[in-house]
Amino acid sequence: MTQSKILVIDDEEFITKSLKQHLEKEDCEVLTAGSGEEGLEIFRTDVPDIVILDLNMPGMGGIEALRSLKKINNDIIVIIITAHGDIETAVSAIKLGAYDFVEKPFELDRISVLIRKANETVHLKREVSYFRGEKYDTYNFSNIVGESGPMTEVLTLARKVAESDANTIFIQGESGTGKSLLARAIHYNSKRASEPFVEVTCTAIPEALIESELFGHERGAFTDAKVAKKGLFEFASGGTIYLDEIGDIKMTTQAKLLRALEEKTFKRVGGLKDIKVNVRIVATTNKKNLEGAVQDGSFRADLYYRLKVFPIYIPPLRERRGDIIPLALHHIDKFNKEFRKNVKSISKGAEALLYKYPWHGNARELRNVVERICILENTETIYPEHLPTEVIKYIDEHVDARDAIELPNEGLSLKGVERDLIAQALKRADNNQTKAAKLLGISRDALRYKMQKSGLL
Numbered sequence: 001m002t003q004s005k006i007l008v009i010d011d012e013e014f015i016t017k018s019l020k021q022h023l024e025k026e027d028c029e030v031l032t033a034g035s036g037e038e039g040l041e042i043f044r045t046d047v048p049d050i051v052i053l054d055l056n057m058p059g060m061g062g063i064e065a066l067r068s069l070k071k072i073n074n075d076i077i078v079i080i081i082t083a084h085g086d087i088e089t090a091v092s093a094i095k096l097g098a099y100d101f102v103e104k105p106f107e108l109d110r111i112s113v114l115i116r117k118a119n120e121t122v123h124l125k126r127e128v129s130y131f132r133g134e135k136y137d138t139y140n141f142s143n144i145v146g147e148s149g150p151m152t153e154v155l156t157l158a159r160k161v162a163e164s165d166a167n168t169i170f171i172q173g174e175s176g177t178g179k180s181l182l183a184r185a186i187h188y189n190s191k192r193a194s195e196p197f198v199e200v201t202c203t204a205i206p207e208a209l210i211e212s213e214l215f216g217h218e219r220g221a222f223t224d225a226k227v228a229k230k231g232l233f234e235f236a237s238g239g240t241i242y243l244d245e246i247g248d249i250k251m252t253t254q255a256k257l258l259r260a261l262e263e264k265t266f267k268r269v270g271g272l273k274d275i276k277v278n279v280r281i282v283a284t285t286n287k288k289n290l291e292g293a294v295q296d297g298s299f300r301a302d303l304y305y306r307l308k309v310f311p312i313y314i315p316p317l318r319e320r321r322g323d324i325i326p327l328a329l330h331h332i333d334k335f336n337k338e339f340r341k342n343v344k345s346i347s348k349g350a351e352a353l354l355y356k357y358p359w360h361g362n363a364r365e366l367r368n369v370v371e372r373i374c375i376l377e378n379t380e381t382i383y384p385e386h387l388p389t390e391v392i393k394y395i396d397e398h399v400d401a402r403d404a405i406e407l408p409n410e411g412l413s414l415k416g417v418e419r420d421l422i423a424q425a426l427k428r429a430d431n432n433q434t435k436a437a438k439l440l441g442i443s444r445d446a447l448r449y450k451m452q453k454s455g456l457l
């Protein structure tokens with residue numbers, strides 16, 4: 001483990017000197033300052049990992065210096081030196097976020113132990129912030145492709161909901177439409193981002209266990225409960241719990257879920273004590289209509305309506321075909337990096353086939369197709385022959401040649417065709433741009449851009 005950079009702030013030169021000498025022997029880099037003001041100056045320019053701060057100094061007092069340090073970097077580890085017996089000030093320093101304190105006169109060995117402990121914390125914090133940074137990048141909205149009108153709407157709504165205080169969000173969509181991806185983006189772009197995101201696949205947990213998995217259990221709650229156990233709700237405290245396939249949760253658990261949402265409390269299995277939680281639930285279902293389950297009595301109506309406060313519906317890919325090619329290009333880019341390939345483009349022929357295929361497995365199926373091509377082929381351009389047989393076969397069997405636009409022998413102007421189709425779409429939509437954009441499977445902004453480019457605006 002690399003040693004930390006330490007800043008010692010004390011008006012007594014004897015102390016700064018002896019600490020510097022001692023800690024340098026332990027391979028730490030040590031900076032010193034004789035006053036709060038000087039300390040802050042050094043803190044701003046040299047960015048130490050740990051500060052040792054005397055509370056009793058003339059000029060800017062230690063408490064004031066501590067406040068300023070925390071304002072600059074709330075994560076900074078500050079070890080306080082207090083006068084003998086001045087526990088009260090030490091306590092107020094801890095309340096302000098100091099890491100620990102030592103009383104004067106102190107043993108240098110005590111400082112060594114504290115610094116070693118603090119050093120471990122510094123490293124852990126660095127690791128956490130690195131992984132968090134990675135997650136923020138991976139699960140950012142910018143990594144979700146959505147150029148079609150319907151998907152632009154979904155993303156706008158999701159961004160708004162993420163920032164809101166809504167504690168229940170309900171995402172519906174067929175399998176592979178990107179529900180999990182969206183749920184993560186919502187979490188990592190919310191105020192809860194630095195708290196846990198706990199994912200529960202409800203169908204993967206046996207029915208008898210789900211309640212204790214979610215809410216925990218007390219010792220002796222059932223035969224195997226030898227010790228008390230925290231549930232996932234407690235682990236997710238302050239963060240988000242992602243309940244995949246909520247439609248499959250049994251009625252008694254549904255009741256507990258509802259209470260956890262409405263009253264922010266629950267009881268562990270076998271427990272009497274109410275436990276307080278502040279958790280946002282993002283629930284999903286790929287069932288077409290959960291309403292049916294409500295009507296036949298297998299899903300609680302009150303929970304259903306609670307979930308429906310913020311519904312987000314992700315349409316199947318075949319209903320937003322404008323996303324197909326952008327999605328394919330997005331994944332090509334990703335897999336190029338992952339497999340060190342150099343696929344640059346998709347030929348018009350291959351594009352047409354991808355566009356017409358119905359993608360019953362949605363974005364997941366498309367992603368898998370692109371992945372397979374990137375692994376197997378060494379080509380810069382994807383041609384129809386690179387596409388999997390199921391795609392080619394489907395098109396052969398289902399798409400009537402008369403439906404397709406055929407390229408005349410003399411060729412044609414692609415720009416002209418685009419302009420023509422835009423004009424047709426506008427006419428059919430009575431000049432309603434939003435509707436025309438929908439007909440063409442692009443966003444209204446994209447339509448306006450194209451209209452401008454082709455002189456229709």
Ligand SMILES: Nc1ncnc2c1ncn2[C@@H]1O[C@H](COP(=O)(O)OP(=O)(O)OP(=O)(O)O)[C@@H](O)[C@H]1O
Nearest residue numbers: 144145174175176177178179180181286363364367
């Ligand atoms: N809009 C999108 N942009 C980029 N990638 C996407 C998008 N939608 C889905 N994907 C990718 O497709 C795959 C499936 O997405 P995800 O797991 O989120 O779907 P799901 O709706 O949760 O499916 P299931 O119902 O089976 O759990 C993932 O690899 C995801 O990254």
Ligand SMILES: [Mg+2]
Nearest residue numbers: 179180181244
């Ligand atoms: Mg999922």
